Amino acid sequence: MTFKRNHISKTPHNDSNVTVQHMVHFVTTKLIHMKKILIICSVAWLMVGLSACNKQFDPLLNNPNYPSPSTADVDLYLNAVQLNFVNFFEGVSTYGAQLSRQQFWGGPQYSNAYQPATFDGIWTTAYTGVLSNANSLIPLAEAQQKYIQAGIAKVLKAYTICTLVDVFGDVPYSEANLGDANTNPHVDASATIYANGLALLDSAIADFNKTGAVKVPSDLFYNGSASKWITLANTLKLKYYMQTRLVDNTVPAKIQALMTTNNLINSASQDFAFQYGKNLASPDSRNPHYGNNYVNSGGPGDYLSNYFMWKVTAQKYNGSVTLLNSPASTVGDPRARFYFYRQVLNSASFTQTTVPCAYLPNPPAWYPSVPDQTPFCYVGKGYFGRDFGDNSGSSPDGNFRTTWGIYPAGGEFDQNQAASVTLGMGSGGNGISPIWLSSYTYFLEAEAALTLGITVNGTPDQLLAQGINASISKVINFPTAIGYNIPSNYMPTTTQVSNYVNSVLTNYAAANTAGKLDIIESEYYIALWGNGVEPYNNIRRTGSPKDVQIAVATPTPGFFMRSFFYPSVFVNRNQNAPAQKTPGVAANKVFWDNNPDNFIK
Incomplete structure (x- = not known):
């Protein structure tokens, strides 16, 4: 910018002060105008510059810690x-095992x-962990042609929603996980959810x-094997x-x-x-049954079920514990x-202080009954739960409690060590x-063959x-699969295995139809350890095993829980949740x- 000389007035020399003041005012005014122009220009150039690099800055506006679903990584x-x-x-498994006397x-x-x-934990894990993430994953994976990932999510979603029905009954599904669009979802009919689960498996x-x-x-x-996922589906x-064969006459053909x-x-x-790992912390990758029980002091944190241990070791042998010690x-x-x-091999070290139930009459007078020699307090030969x-x-009694072994928890194999459990013991x-x-499939097919006459894969x-x-x-090959060596003289032989199988088949041949079903379900029950x-599910559907141990503390424990209570996080926070189930009411069935x-004791 230039100043034109004719903008400055010519004045007489004797008026110099006025002239100087005028010039100062004039220059100041011009400088102010210049500053305004410079500011305007600077802002204009800044806006142009920002506009020019808009594409480079935009991605940085997204917080990488909170990616949107459209940019999230499918894997x-x-x-x-x-x-x-x-x-x-694992959460559902724990409560189901407790009610079925497995734990x-x-x-x-x-x-x-x-x-x-x-039940808050399993509910929250299902809805915010499995279903919410699966719902976000599936459309994103399909858009990226990651079809196997989408199929896996659908299979796990199907298992989850059907299992929620199995343990709670009617639960939210069609209105669930909609965020702000519906914070109070209604429940769907259980049969409808099952139909959706089966449709998800077909879609997978x-x-x-x-x-x-x-x-x-x-x-x-x-x-990543698509063929194995198809087989699972x-x-x-x-x-x-x-599971629906009792209420749906169309399923036999299916x-x-x-x-x-x-x-x-x-x-x-x-x-x-x-498959779990051996890492102790950050994260703890161990099987949870191992982590709860293999500690450095105080013994195992869990009691095992005397009934289940008796079922494995003594029920077939007139109540006397029988072990395969060697060939x-x-x-x-x-x-x-x-x-x-087993931490001990017998009851010699029990005292009235450590194991008081062993010093009561066996069984005590208030114990209602002992079906098929079900044990009280102690199974025998060190099996104490x-x-x-x-x-x-x-x-x-921590030093006496029997705990989880090598299968499926990755614990210690029992070769009569009679040593207390410690951290890191066994397979870690x-x-x-x-x-x-695979064994579960065969037992289901055996049930179908017996009850529905479907014998295409065998009698x-x-x-x-x-x-x-x-x-x-x-089970017997599991230690090798996880890198744990067992002394050869403790590995069951072919003869020992066939003797066990033949003993079951002999009992099966002598039983009536109801007895045959009970034998199938009892062997299925034993195979389901873990x-x-x-x-x-099976005990509610078939009533087996029929020799389950009844509650020892009272002859009247009330009606067996045919489903779980609705979780407090559901009934207390959802205005449209059904009324909480009434405790002890027999009608709480799925x-x-x-x-x-x-039907069940």
Whole structure:
């Protein structure tokens, strides 16, 4: 900018002060105008500059710690779905195992053994962990042609929603996980949710069959094998059809079709199980049953179920505990030393202070009855746990408690060490969650063959034998699979295995139809060690095992819990939640359970 000379007035010399003042005013005014112009120009140039680099700055406006669904990583989503799914399974498994006597339940009344808040964890894990992440993952994966990831999410979602029905009954589904759009979802009818679960499995199978699927780097179960996921989806369909066979007369044809096609889990290589590690912290990757019990002081944190240990070690042998100590012993369940680890081999070290129940009359007068020589307090030969419904409180018996063995918790194999448990003992916790194994399929098929006459894959006794053999094979080969060596003289021989199977088949041949079903379900029950979801379903559907131990603290524990209470986080926060279930009411049944009220003790 230039100043024109004629803008300055010519004045007489004797008026110099006025002239100077005028010039100062003039220059100041011009400088102010210049400053305004410069500011305007600077702002204009800044706006132009920002506009020019807008594309570079925009991505930085998104917080990387809170990515939007459209930019989220499908495989990280899948990791979250899978890990939350395992936590959900373990939570439901624990309560199902307690009620089915596979694990210890303190009771003594069914109506007050649990509170609604007890189930908050599994509810929250299901809805905010599994379902929410799966719902976000599926459309994103399909848009990116990551069909296997989408299929995996659909399978795990189907299992989760059907299991929620199995344990709670009617639950939110169609209105669930909508965020601000619906913060008070209504429940859906259980049968409708089951239908949606089966549709999800069919949709998953379609995804797995699509070509051009992107590789899966984060499959924690089947290493990205679409064919194995298809087999699992078909097997879960068989499971859900069998669970509804009492209330749906259309399922026998569907079961027959699945069994005829026979793309079901029928070998250990197809087993649906989650593999844990040995890491102690940050994160603790060990099997939770190992982490709760293999500690440096105080002994195991859990009591095992006396009834379940008796069922494995003594029930078939007139109540006398029988072990496979070596090849010289030919009678006993080959899985016993793999399932349970004993800290003592007998009761010689018990005292009235440490194990007071051992000094009561056996059984005490108030113990209602002892079906089939069910034990009281102590099974024998070091197998010491807790009876069903014993709420007498803990005594200082930590050094005597039998605990989880090498299978499935990754604990210690019992070779008569009689040593106290310690941190890191055994295989360090690298066990599994056995969600669905090949033996389970054979037992379901045996049930279908017996009750529905569907024998396309074998007769009931043949399928029963296959189930037992598959279970024993899984268990006795498990240590090798996780890198744990067992002395050869403790490995069950072919003769020992066949002797056990033949003893079961002999009993089966001599039983009536009801007795045959009970034998199938009892062997299924034994094979399910580490999975409490299926025993809880099976006992409500079939009433077996029929020799379950009754509550020891009272002859009147009330009606068996046919479903869980609704969680407090649901009924207390949702205006549209159903009324809480009334404790002790027999009608708290899920839709596929049409058995009598007093069907289960």
